Amino acid sequence: MLRYVYAHDLPRHPKLAQSMFQDRADQFKTRLGWDVDVDDAGEERDSYDALDPLYVIWENSNGTHGGSMRFLPSTGPIMVNDVFPQLTGNQPICSPLIWECTRFCLSRESSGNVAGALTLGGLEIMRNFNIAHFAGVFDRRMVRIYRSLGFSPEVVGTMGQGRDRICLGLWDYSLEAYQRVALRAGLTTELSTLWFDLSFGGIGMPGPVAMVG
Amino acid sequence: MAPKVNLDFILEMLDAASTVDGLREIVERVCESFGVDHAMYHWVDSAGDHYYFGTYKDEWVARYQEKSYVRVDPVIIGCYQRFHPVDWRRLDWSSKPAREFMQDARDHDVGNQGYSIPIRGPKGQFALFTVSNNCDDATWDNFIERHSRDLILMGHYLNRKVLEFEPDRGPGQVQPLSPREIDALTLLAMGYSRAQVAQTLSISEHTLRVYIESARFKLGAINTTHAIARALSLGLIII
Numbered sequence: 001m002l003r004y005v006y007a008h009d010l011p012r013h014p015k016l017a018q019s020m021f022q023d024r025a026d027q028f029k030t031r032l033g034w035d036v037d038v039d040d041a042g043e044e045r046d047s048y049d050a051l052d053p054l055y056v057i058w059e060n061s062n063g064t065h066g067g068s069m070r071f072l073p074s075t076g077p078i079m080v081n082d083v084f085p086q087l088t089g090n091q092p093i094c095s096p097l098i099w100e101c102t103r104f105c106l107s108r109e110s111s112g113n114v115a116g117a118l119t120l121g122g123l124e125i126m127r128n129f130n131i132a133h134f135a136g137v138f139d140r141r142m143v144r145i146y147r148s149l150g151f152s153p154e155v156v157g158t159m160g161q162g163r164d165r166i167c168l169g170l171w172d173y174s175l176e177a178y179q180r181v182a183l184r185a186g187l188t189t190e191l192s193t194l195w196f197d198l199s200f201g202g203i204g205m206p207g208p209v210a211m212v213g
Numbered sequence: 214m215a216p217k218v219n220l221d222f223i224l225e226m227l228d229a230a231s232t233v234d235g236l237r238e239i240v241e242r243v244c245e246s247f248g249v250d251h252a253m254y255h256w257v258d259s260a261g262d263h264y265y266f267g268t269y270k271d272e273w274v275a276r277y278q279e280k281s282y283v284r285v286d287p288v289i290i291g292c293y294q295r296f297h298p299v300d301w302r303r304l305d306w307s308s309k310p311a312r313e314f315m316q317d318a319r320d321h322d323v324g325n326q327g328y329s330i331p332i333r334g335p336k337g338q339f340a341l342f343t344v345s346n347n348c349d350d351a352t353w354d355n356f357i358e359r360h361s362r363d364l365i366l367m368g369h370y371l372n373r374k375v376l377e378f379e380p381d382r383g384p385g386q387v388q389p390l391s392p393r394e395i396d397a398l399t400l401l402a403m404g405y406s407r408a409q410v411a412q413t414l415s416i417s418e419h420t421l422r423v424y425i426e427s428a429r430f431k432l433g434a435i436n437t438t439h440a441i442a443r444a445l446s447l448g449l450i451i452i
Contacts, residue, residue: 052294091391093423096330097366097426098426156420170423200297201291
């Protein structure tokens with residue numbers, strides 16, 4: 001299932017959190033060879049994890065991490081503005097309606113549609129919180145993967161050459177994209193909505209309106 | 214609950230405001246603009262001090278403080294440390310103190326529906342911008358659908374202004390626009406359609422929307438027309 005968890009709530013899901021940071025070390029350091037910090041417990045964290053971001057996490061049936069990504073609003077510190085300013089022409093992206101998505105990660109054992117489920121989680125955020133756009137920096141090889149998931153960004157900046165080439169992409173919310181991604185991920189929008197509501201509370205659940213009178 | 218007042222007017226007032234009292238009046242106008250019963254703005258500065266202004270009855274504000282409702286209020290608990298907008302119906306009202314608090318709030322005409330925008334500012338500053346209303350679920354769904362993005366922007370603009378009043382900060386300056394943002398606004402100001410602007414700049418309309426979005430926020434504008442007017446009046450674009 002998909003869980004939406006702020007960093008300050010990760011201690012309530014210790015197994016999920018530990019395996020997420022370990023899978024990140026495995027993906028970004030071991031497999032991709034990025035220059036990232038891995039601690040003695042084999043967990044990868046950076047300074048943005050300390051800013052209390054929102055994670056979307058695929059939880060396997062045994063409670064471990066299957067894949068995840070991380071969101072922060074562009075009104076605060078974000079990676080594209082701080083680390084890759086060349087990608088935006090040195091002018092920071094800044095709007096409460098644009099969130100940055102980083103650390104898209106899949107565990108080695110993940111089945112094919114975890115990536116699709118995570119993408120659907122991103123769209124669920126856009127749909128429910130009225131977030132118009134996501135921005136993200138990614139390896140050029142991801143372009144093809146995003147396309148296959150049914151949610152392609154527009155590449156608006158690139159830097160580096162060959163294997164090291166990285167891109168800045170912008171994603172735009174649409175209802176069509178939401179439905180297309182769900183279809184490709186093999187998930188119903190009802191199930192996706194249910195997962196979202198389990199994390200954020202559901203409007204259809206007994207709430208203030210039902211409780212009084 | 215259709216907006217009765219032009220939001221541009223609110224933003225002009227916001228520009229001109231030079232005191233916290235000026236903001237108080239703006240919050241009252243926000244309420245009229247969006248056609249809701251109440252609007253309120255609450256912030257905790259970097260020193261940990263709380264400030265509040267809004268349209269709730271004085272009696273309710275006093276009672277809230279007297280009862281220390283900040284400890285049980287699901288809106289505060291559910292928004293603190295978050296950055297996503299919160300529909301009150303999604304909050305956990307299941308505990309007895311929360312239910313009693315809700316009844317008390319309703320008895321003081323706070324309304325049965327609410328929408329709150331948490332805002333994380335610099336150095337631990339935190340603010341909450343809220344609108345509340347008395348209406349059924351379908352009406353509120355429709356209201357959120359139509360106005361959520363405007364409310365998010367409004368909350369951030371108010372907060373940006375409040376930060377200017379913090380002791381160690383000078384008047385806010387508009388963040389510089391990027392060359393692409395300037396190009397986009399200039400062409401729009403010249404009367405080009407979005408499609409023509411996108412074609413001229415060799416970008417998709419989708420990317421154009423992001424440039425406009427970013428420029429709009431930097432300029433404190435509620436829509437594209439307003440963003441263009443502001444950029445022109447600030448001399449950021451010239452046609």
